[in-house]
Amino acid sequence: MTLLTEGTYPHSHGGVSVWCDQLVQGMPDVDFHVIAVTGTGRESLAWELPAHVRSVASHPLWGPPPAGRAPRGRALRSFLACYEQFLLALLDPAQEHHFPRAFYRLADHAAAGILAPALRGEAAARTLVRVWNRPGLAVAAARPTLHDALTATDLLEHALRPLAADPPAGGVTHAVSGGLAALPGLIAHHRHGTPFLLTEHGIYLRERYLGFRTEPYTWPVKALMLGLFRLLAVESYRCAALVTPGNRYNRRWEEHGGTPPARIRTVYNGVDPAAFPPAGPEPRTPTLSWAGRVDPIKGLETLIRAFALVRAEIPEARLRLFGGTPRGGEGYRTSCEKLAAELGVGEAVVFEGRVEDIRDAYAAGNVVMLSSISEGFPFTLIEAMSCGRATVSTDVGGVCEAVGDTGLVVPPRDPESMAKAALKLLRDDSLRASMGEAARLRVIEQFTLRQTISAFRDIYRDLAGVGQRPVEHPWHRPQPQTVLDEAALGPVMAMAAGDAG
Structure with a gap:
């Protein structure tokens, strides 16, 4: 079992980290590996790991740039063609059916060690400027600048670093959030057919929309990054063998995102009532x-x-x-x-x-x-x-x-x-x-911990028996517009403004 995390277990505390620790400690007979997306790579372990956690691989988003050499000549032209298709998929709803093809090609570039160096080059930024100003794209009206392109390209370079992770060929990958944590699971599924399980404690896409409202970036930069998170959500829901939301609210989002209801199973978080007994007398001061x-x-x-x-x-x-x-x-x-x-x-x-x-x-x-x-x-x-x-x-x-x-x-x-x-x-x-x-x-x-652990033990056993089942990628024909588009995200922006929970 390979756990996929971002900013949580085993390098920090918090609710999701507690959940991961409970899961691991509750299954001492299961071997776990962890692929952790971290901040700088200098984070120390915040949890004492049991012996059946066999390995922890950290993939920092922000530390020193990954090693590798930028492509040149024909290799550079091939990369830029793929990159342009990737950018168009993020920015143009009519092109988003090309996202999987471009995304997995970028993953191949990452595995070869050329994605990060290529994105740090001038040609990548200029490609984005050209795409942004393409006739018919709404973002062109915001008059994006070269500075915007440099900022957005830098953000993309950091966000895509987990594509260089070595994805497991066997077992099951279990992403404990959507977004960047899911990248190694998607790659493992694409290359090896490794079953991919997605658990969302909160809706990653919704939280990105909430967070980006206060980020100091211009709208073109935000549109690009939110396009990435939106299409990652769609791809994750499409590829997951099973999606396990922590509540019915999340389930509704996942269904609207295109996940077939038959591939969704709600599993609530649980606690050990013996570990959290009645608290005793209240304080005298209110x-x-x-x-x-x-x-x-x-x-x-x-x-x-x-x-x-x-x-x-x-x-x-x-x-x-x-x-x-x-x-x-x-x-x-x-x-x-x-x-x-x-x-x-x-x-x-x-x-x-x-x-x-x-x-x-x-x-x-x-x-x-x-x-x-x-x-x-x-x-x-x-x-x-x-x-x-x-x-x-x-x-x-x-x-x-x-x-x-x-x-x-x-x-x-x-x-x-x-x-x-x-x-x-x-x-x-x-x-x-x-x-x-x-x-x-x-x-x-x-809501007991025993119920939670039992549910995931059954899920792991079932998925381990699924075998190699890559999802067919219908790259060569236009697909129906996903319901998780900008119109559907209007309520998200309203919620971010404080209208609803």
Whole structure:
């Protein structure tokens, strides 16, 4: 079994990393290999790996440039022809049926060591300028510049580095997210017919659209990169032997992305109720607690604004935030601290940092909060529920499926609704207690780790028996336009603007 990860296990902590560790630890009889897409390649292991994790191969997106020599002469012309077809597929809906052919040819160039050097050359940037200004392309109206082309080409070069990974010829590849983590799995499937399994905890494409709204790039650059992520999603859904969303919300996205319903199986995250027993007595001071990584997608500005409204009603209230700040996220944490100070609650909002035992984070609050603008099926939520704490959560991803009627759910980016829900629970001891008890029972009945491990053990066994079944690539005839096009992504942009979860 080869796990494919990006920015998570085994080099960092977080919900997906916890899920990977649970999966590996729960199957000591299965040999695992890991192909990890990382940041710089200098990341140390964050998890103690058991003996049956046989290897870890790291493929950094940003460290030193990969070794290799740029093509010249006929080889360069061949590369540029393929690259131009690839760019057109990303930018022109009428050409996107050419994406698989161009994509896998680029993978061959990566395996030969010439893709990264070629993309760092002047000819690649000039090819993009020419494509961008092709008559009929909408992006031409934005008047992309040479600087835009250099920026976009550099981003593509880094994003495509995992194409150089050595894909496994046997077993099963299991991507634990869409996007760049899936690249080695797609290549293994294309070259060897290796069965490809895709698990999406959150919808990678949706999160890229949310994230790119705040990136400092021009629209032509964003259009190119989002085109890449969109067509990678389509190709991943098409090639996967099975897609295992963590909730029904994700399943709807995957069906709209073209995955046949028969190849989708929802598998919920699970926890060990014995490892997350009832948290015990509540703090005497009214306290809201939160656990997670300090990241814009976690919606901490909404939580801080909501807490300011709570504090106006309950002056002694406190907000305790548990979790680390990832590298590059220091500015976001500073902005959150500044917001708390501006709202007059700076002394009552405490960033606790990473906590040795996450259970302490849940025990620290009378109510556990989740304020995210995007989630899959969040571990922190079901862990807090297992600890018997009442929760207030935003209606994103699979949150409603997790909570049921055992907690309060509010719209994302809505401080007033969040504050109202928190105040309701803080002021009603019996309601908090009954919701906490019901939440733990719900976890025991529906979301245990044993159920999750059993489901994936069955899936691994079934896929290992599938054998070599490459998907036929209909490269030479136009295909029906995928439903995951720009029109379908309109709701995504609305959600990123704060309309819905």
